[in-house]
Amino acid sequence: MRENTSESFTKGAHHVGLTVPNLDETRRFFTDVLAYKEVGGIPDYPAVFLSDGATMITLWQASKPSTAVPFDRKNVVGLHHLALAVDGDERLNALHKRLEATPGVHIEFAPEPLLGGPTRHMMCNIPSGIRVEFISA
Secondary structure (H helix, E strand, C coil): CCCCCCCCCCCCEEEEEECCCHHHHHHHHHHHHHCCEEEECCCEEEEEEEEHCCCCCEEECCCCCHHHHCCCCCCCCCCCCEEEEECCCHHHHHHHHHHHCCCCCCEEEEEEECCCCCEEEEEEEECCCCCCEEECC
């Protein structure tokens, strides 16, 4: 007997897990720049769990950072980028200015219309090398 599949089995992302070469540097980016709160961790792994109240990010320390392969969005299966919602265009513009002044952040492009529509977004690489998109919601 086939199940009724009209309703999705999932209800959104519980968390996103990212392996990073420098756990402390990436934690500071999320807590100091984006104002995430640290909500837990596993010291022996090591890992930290961070949240903005809606999305939880798990950061895992790469076991051998010196030999870890840098992010390559066009040739590695998996994460292409992490997209985070920002509360309106004014906050997106303020975040852009903050990111421009943050060491280790590379701005790929400043806030612009998304696919020619009214929604605006920007893209950057954070200090861990992860590509992050911020979208005005």
